[in-house]
Amino acid sequence: MRYLFVLIYLSVSLFSQEVEKKQKVTIGAGVYTQTQPYKDTDALVLPTPVIFFDNSLIYIRWSRGGIYFLGDKSDDFSWGFSLTVQPRTFGYKESDSKYLKGLEEKKSTWEGGLAFSAQKGKGYIEVMALTDVLARYRSWILKTEIGYDFKLGDFSFYPSVIAVYQSKDFQTYYYGVSSDDAKTSAYDKYIPEGGLQLGVQTFIKYPFTKSVGALINLRADRLSNEVTSSPIVHEDYLFSGMASLIYTFEY
Numbered sequence: 001m002r003y004l005f006v007l008i009y010l011s012v013s014l015f016s017q018e019v020e021k022k023q024k025v026t027i028g029a030g031v032y033t034q035t036q037p038y039k040d041t042d043a044l045v046l047p048t049p050v051i052f053f054d055n056s057l058i059y060i061r062w063s064r065g066g067i068y069f070l071g072d073k074s075d076d077f078s079w080g081f082s083l084t085v086q087p088r089t090f091g092y093k094e095s096d097s098k099y100l101k102g103l104e105e106k107k108s109t110w111e112g113g114l115a116f117s118a119q120k121g122k123g124y125i126e127v128m129a130l131t132d133v134l135a136r137y138r139s140w141i142l143k144t145e146i147g148y149d150f151k152l153g154d155f156s157f158y159p160s161v162i163a164v165y166q167s168k169d170f171q172t173y174y175y176g177v178s179s180d181d182a183k184t185s186a187y188d189k190y191i192p193e194g195g196l197q198l199g200v201q202t203f204i205k206y207p208f209t210k211s212v213g214a215l216i217n218l219r220a221d222r223l224s225n226e227v228t229s230s231p232i233v234h235e236d237y238l239f240s241g242m243a244s245l246i247y248t249f250e251y
Contacts, residue, residue, distance in 0.1 A: 022250045026052040028215065030244020037175075037223060038092055039099035039234040046089065050215060050244045056080075062217075062242075063087055066115060079118040084128065086111055088136075090174060100232065102185030106174055109136040123148045132170075139169030158203040166224065168194045175230040187231045195224025199238075211249060217242040 028050035035043045051060045058067050064086035071080025091106035113130035124147050131140045147160030168191075172178075177190040201219035208214065221238040228236050 023053070023055045024248060024250050026050070026215075026246050026248045028244045028246030030215070030242050032089075032240070032242045034089060034240040035235065035238055036092065036096075037227070037233045037235040037238060038097060039232060040097040041092060041100070042096070044089060048242060048244070050242075050246055077118070077120045080116070082115045082117070084113060084115040084130075085133070086130070088132075091136075099234075103181050103187075103232065104178070107134075107136050109134040111141070113140070122150060137170045137173035139167040139173075141166050141170055154206060156203075156205040158205075160201055162199040162201060162219075162221070164197045164199070164221075166195060166197060168192065171195060171224070171226055175227045175233055177231060190230055192226035192230060195226035197224050197227075198222045205246075211247055213246050213248070215242075215244050215246045 030048055030050055031045065032048040033043050033045045048063065050062060052062065053060045056068065056071075056073050059065065059082070064084060066082040066084035068080045068082045071082075072078065073080070088109045088111050091108050092100055092103075093105050094100050094103055110133050111130040112133045113128060115126060115128040117126040118124065126143075126145045128143045129140065130143065132138055142165040143162065144164075145160050145162045147158060149156065149158045151157070171192040171194060175190075176192055177185065177187045179189055181187065182189040199219060199221035201217065204216045204218070206214045217240075219240045221240075223233070223236055223238065227233055
């Protein structure tokens with residue numbers, strides 16, 4: 001624990017000059033939806049707060065937050081290592097579908113770990129190693145995202161490609177059929193290996209005024225072959241999106 005405090009102290013010292021500058025903050029609210037890969041299950045529809053903030057010490061990017069402990073920021077090139085945490089809105093209950101009858105509930109969780117991000121000009125890359133902090137799937141995932149931002153008229157676009165390696169334990173928890181499940185359901189035991197999930201997404205921002213605007217997120221992910229082979233999975237793709245009204249200001 002003392003090493004964590006040392007890292008926080010060093011990060012405060014390293015980025016103190018940046019924090020003193022004026023910071024831009026975006027806040028808002030919207031609706032998030034996400035399809036489910038399981039047979040005959042409805043899409044998730046959830047209200048969501050929207051916050052974007054980065055003062056080179058701490059950051060919030062929609063639903064994920066973190067604190068930098070090492071890095072450098074300049075107009076031409078910026079990079080940083082951070083501790084980060086994010087929700088995992090996933091899983092199912094037996095009552096969600098007749099095809100899930102007899103299966104143990106799989107719960108949403110929170111993931112935390114280490115992130116590295118770098119930005120040069122309008123391009124960026126981020127790599128994260130995350131683990132399940134609530135011990136649901138008791139394992140880890142690796143995520144890499146590469147993106148670029150550009151403008152088209154009044155619209156701002158932030159497209160990116162995403163690769164997520166999900167460990168065997170992750171995929172077994174959310175997509176597998178355990179020995180106990182096989183005894184109480186219509187399925188044979190199925191234990192998938194780890195696999196790679198690939199995705200594309202974009203944020204789209206449109207300003208109504210200098211401070212008020214709309215922010216939309218669209219994302220599609222191709223499930224790994226190990227997942228699509230699961231007897232409880234009916235879809236090859238996951239689709240998700242968010243639409244929100246946002247307000248941006250400086251302090």
